[in-house]
Amino acid sequence: MNLPRIPIGDAVDSAIDWITANLGWLLDFISDLLRFLVDGLADVLLAPIELVMIAIFTLLALVVRSWNFAIFSLIAMLLVASMEMWEPAMETLSLVLVATVIALVIAIPVGILAARNTAVSTVVKPILDFMQTMPGFVYLVPVVIFFGIGVAAGVCATIVFAMAPGVRLTELGIRQVDKETVEAGEAFGGTPGQILRGIQLPLGLPTIMAGVNQVIMLALSMAVIAGLVGAGGLGNEVVQAISRVDVAQGFEAGLAVVILAIFLDRLTGAIGQPTEKSLGAMVKRRRADNAAKAQSAVSAGVAS
Template identity: 50%
Template sequence: MVIKINEIISLLTTRIPLGNWVEALVDFIINNFQGVLDGFSALIGFIVSSVETVLAFPNPFVLIAIFALIAWKLKGYKLAIFVVLGLGLVHNIEMWDPLVVTLASIITSVLVALILGIPIGILKAHNKYIDYITRPILDFMQTIPPFVYLIPALMFFGLGNVSGVIATVVFAIAPPIRLTYLGIKQVDEELKEAGHAFGANWWQILFKIELPGAMPSIMMGINQCIMLSLSMVVIAAMIGAGGLGQPVLRSLNMVDIGLGFEAGLGIVIIAMVLDRMFGRDS
């Protein structure tokens, strides 16, 4: 009996080589799917560079005017004035070029996260098995420290903006999935039954009843996705991603308070602009 107890204690105290298993899995993916990873990296890199080229092509004041016009159409003249003053200040303190790189990375990250996240949220709302499978995965993704995302991104895609975008997508994709799911689940069942009574098929109910009813929740998911993407700006700079995170990281290394404040102010301004433009409140 004593021997069995000692064996059980020995079994319970044996260290599980979880880290070695994960490392072996990463090595397996790199060795067997390098072509797929390179192709995906090239696609993300092309999208980021294309968006950056489009944003950098016009004169900065023209781009500020475009953003101000969009803000005026979406939320009114007060936000348009704030956009002009805020982005004008960023240009004045010579943080415009890093701002453009940051915007390109954020736009790419948010687009990829929404393209993947909203359909997954729809499937999650209509299939209980997908809901059960994705729930612990999303819990894990939302609680793990964001720095951990940098390790596989760096190993799979190397240094640069692509790794930063991939890490940002993984970090920011959970809110669109969960809020799309929540919005569809909150749509009144009587509306769906009325759609069925009038002979609407699954697609018609989805696009004419469920998605319009879930739109406030989906927009909140988009807003949260943008904010989480911005929160990764400085973190992604640690693996070579450009933008406003680079001067923040450089100021930390050099203890340059002025540079850190200016770069941080640029991040705050773009965060406030995007939050006001795509949030529910003006």
């Protein structure tokens, strides 16, 4: 069956050539900025001695979550340091954090706009489907053409690859807020901005934080793949292990990635979720309200 060939690939190639020829100054600026952010954050994470940073991570785990998670974080981070994977782990962490922040700065406003405008949601959904179904390795081709081999290419590929869940779950979190609650805010004269800040975002926070969690996990997975384009960190360790068929190095780098993933997953998963104290306070308030209602009913009955 002879069908006419549609030169989609040629059109994309021409578009990339035009961008590199006419927007080279912008690509250079973005590359320098991303390299500065990642390298600067990596220097901050590597400035203290390893034990100091391990203590900070352990304290953070204790404050955000629990003693059990703090003990796990302490043992896991000591293991990473003992495997001599601390420096590449911090480089990967800096890349993931920079890419995640940039992805969320783009994804959350787009998700809010999609939740409040059906036309925007209709346009955004197929784009997100395309982004999520495209294999991760495909993203490496255009970013290498735009930014060359290095950190900037890895960060850009990570941002695009990890952004979609942030948009989807932000939209879902705002859309699932009870309409009656929103209508009550409008009845009291709340502006759209006040309703968004005071009602929709706080009530949708658990779902939005689930999106943040997914963005971080996808960013971490892509950061390892980005080692193929010279992004450094644990991805570089994995690439070296594959090229040398070094099982020991590959296993240790993979284990360090798993430890980082668990740490970031549990840490972000605890943010936005109700704690035991908040649940206890909620129960006490409800009991007090019920007691007040019962007392009012009894008083009304006696008066009659």
